Amino acid sequence: GAVVSQHPSRVICKSGTSVKIECRSLDFQATTMFWYRQFPKQSLMLMATSNEGSKATYEQGVEKDKFLINHASLTLSTLTVTSAHPEDSSFYICSAREYLDRDSNQPQHFGDGTRLSIL
Amino acid sequence: SQQGEEDPQALSIQEGENATMNCSYKTSINNLQWYRQNSGRGLVHLILIRSNEREKHSGRLRVTLDTSKKSSSLLITASRAADTASYFCAANQAGTALIFGKGTTLSVSS
Numbered sequence: 001g002a003v004v005s006q007h008p009s010r011v012i013c014k015s016g017t018s019v020k021i022e023c024r025s026l027d028f029q030a031t032t033m034f035w036y037r038q039f040p041k042q043s044l045m046l047m048a049t050s051n052e053g054s055k056a057t058y059e060q061g062v063e064k065d066k067f068l069i070n071h072a073s074l075t076l077s078t079l080t081v082t083s084a085h086p087e088d089s090s091f092y093i094c095s096a097r098e099y100l101d102r103d104s105n106q107p108q109h110f111g112d113g114t115r116l117s118i119l
Numbered sequence: 120s121q122q123g124e125e126d127p128q129a130l131s132i133q134e135g136e137n138a139t140m141n142c143s144y145k146t147s148i149n150n151l152q153w154y155r156q157n158s159g160r161g162l163v164h165l166i167l168i169r170s171n172e173r174e175k176h177s178g179r180l181r182v183t184l185d186t187s188k189k190s191s192s193l194l195i196t197a198s199r200a201a202d203t204a205s206y207f208c209a210a211n212q213a214g215t216a217l218i219f220g221k222g223t224t225l226s227v228s229s
Contacts, residue, residue: 093162
């Protein structure tokens with residue numbers, strides 16, 4: 001089945017560091033990828049929708065200058081947390097929708113998530 | 120805001136028992152999807168039910184959908200300890216991201 005690879009799985013770094021998280025669709029093309037954030041024991045909150053070749057669409061309350069999203073190819077989207085602070089510590093998960101799924105009637109494919117810890 | 124709301128938030132049962140989780144959503148949908156998440160991991164797709172379907176089965180899973188009430192239920196039969204996880208419903212409109220409910224945490228003890 002379709003696989004989404006997310007890397008790294010865990011990051012621990014100092015406050016002020018910028019962290020890049022990659023999301024790759026391994027065996028399908030994804031024109032659209034999504035980035036979610038999850039706090040402990042809570043649900044996934046959509047941060048932004050990433051479309052290949054265009055600017056990401058951010059949800060209300062998500063700072064686009066803080067969370068930079070790049071979707072340069074049909075198989076790769078990146079999320080960069082700039083100048084990370086302890087409050088940015090969270091679990092970040094990406095998902096991808098297959099290019100052919102225009103009617104959104106197929107499951108989305110999720111990465112395994114990235115645990116970000118800012119000291 | 121979240122689209123799906125699961126009920127109950129937490130459920131503890133014994134192995135062999137059935138587990139039922141309910142989900143309500145707010146808007147029209149293309150389909151409704153259920154996912155499972157083991158602690159600290161990504162989401163695993165369980166089952167998708169389209170808006171014109173009323174019931175769907177997959178192994179020990181049974182999902183129902185009532186679009187008039189904007190609700191869905193997930194039944195896991197003959198539960199196992201390995202079913203222990205969080206379960207999320209996600210309402211899906213065409214062309215948009217999945218919006219998840221708060222989830223139900225299921226604990227199955229042996």
